[in-house]
Amino acid sequence: MKIFVDMALPADALEALKAGAVGHELLFPRTPATSVLAKGDTDPLFFTADIVFGQPDPAAVDRSTLLKWIHVSSSGITRYDNAGFRSLVTGRGIAVSNSAAVFADACAVHVFSFIVAQARNLPAALRTRTPNGTAAWNELRRGSSTLAGESVLILGYGSIGKRLAELLKPLGMEVVGFRRRLRGDEPIPMVTENGLAEAMGRAQHIVNILPDNAGSRGFFDAERFESLSNGAVFYNIGRGVTVDQTALLGALRSGRLKAAWLDVTDPEPLPDDHPLWQQPNCFITPHTAGGQGAEFDVLVRHFIDNLKRFVAGQPLADRVM
Numbered sequence: 001m002k003i004f005v006d007m008a009l010p011a012d013a014l015e016a017l018k019a020g021a022v023g024h025e026l027l028f029p030r031t032p033a034t035s036v037l038a039k040g041d042t043d044p045l046f047f048t049a050d051i052v053f054g055q056p057d058p059a060a061v062d063r064s065t066l067l068k069w070i071h072v073s074s075s076g077i078t079r080y081d082n083a084g085f086r087s088l089v090t091g092r093g094i095a096v097s098n099s100a101a102v103f104a105d106a107c108a109v110h111v112f113s114f115i116v117a118q119a120r121n122l123p124a125a126l127r128t129r130t131p132n133g134t135a136a137w138n139e140l141r142r143g144s145s146t147l148a149g150e151s152v153l154i155l156g157y158g159s160i161g162k163r164l165a166e167l168l169k170p171l172g173m174e175v176v177g178f179r180r181r182l183r184g185d186e187p188i189p190m191v192t193e194n195g196l197a198e199a200m201g202r203a204q205h206i207v208n209i210l211p212d213n214a215g216s217r218g219f220f221d222a223e224r225f226e227s228l229s230n231g232a233v234f235y236n237i238g239r240g241v242t243v244d245q246t247a248l249l250g251a252l253r254s255g256r257l258k259a260a261w262l263d264v265t266d267p268e269p270l271p272d273d274h275p276l277w278q279q280p281n282c283f284i285t286p287h288t289a290g291g292q293g294a295e296f297d298v299l300v301r302h303f304i305d306n307l308k309r310f311v312a313g314q315p316l317a318d319r320v321m
Helices: 011-018 044-048 059-064 083-093 098-120 122-126 135-142 159-171 193-201 222-227 245-255 295-312
Strands: 002-005 026-028 051-054 069-072 096-097 152-156 176-177 205-208 232-236 257-262 282-284
Touching: 002 044, 011 295, 026 044, 044 059, 051 295, 059 083, 069 295, 098 122, 098 159, 098 205, 098 232, 098 257, 098 295, 152 159, 152 193, 152 245, 159 176, 193 222, 193 282, 245 257, 245 282
Parallel strands: 002 026, 002 051, 051 069, 069 096, 152 176, 152 205, 205 232, 232 257, 257 282
Antiparallel strands: none
């Protein structure tokens, strides 16, 4: 089969891809995408491919007549998660999988780090120089916690949420997840829309991993922030568009939220003069949660494993459509 790969790969990952795809023909565009998140330019070779590995343009998918399988190079599927695209691939029998397994550990560790840094009062501690026994020193100690007994609500309970729950449970935290539709195999207590308001009002830590789709854009608005327990901490590693950032800023300034930790914003990056940069209880990383040293190696291994499954007619890992 012909496999179109739309992203630039480091030499070692490229060699691993070539070795794993022996017997198939690899196709590369003249202008590859610059990252695993960026949409690749449509190249004439795309229309000769049976399989695409990367971030294909949905319009190009619509014009293709040969595609049998799309393997998205990210965990998020924002540009494909809509009724029109789902109808397109379903009607043509095109399988779609993503790379959630590649990024689940890294994203979970990233937000775990956020939660622990907040609990241990690290932002304040790292910028404070004071002898032990002073008022400032005692305040830092009193402001730290071990997280035992504290509650966390994970919205968007998928592979990242599942891994995060595994990391948090040994700390003695009460972990609850939210899904609109339960599968019945969730290993932690779950709520749906009916129980969400109560769960949000009780949780001390709110972790947003919601994807960007029609049902989640602007999900965290002023009303939802007002419904949170007073002094809750908000974490977002889902998508920036799921949050009304003006409402978030208001909740931070009013004290309704104790702090916010964000790996995603809208837009990315935020303009230098955006007030969230100046908000002392808001901490932002530049959408690096999924990053890891061997990122492309793991990404390629995941694709090759799925390629073997596809050829053998076995169920695909991380199939989303």
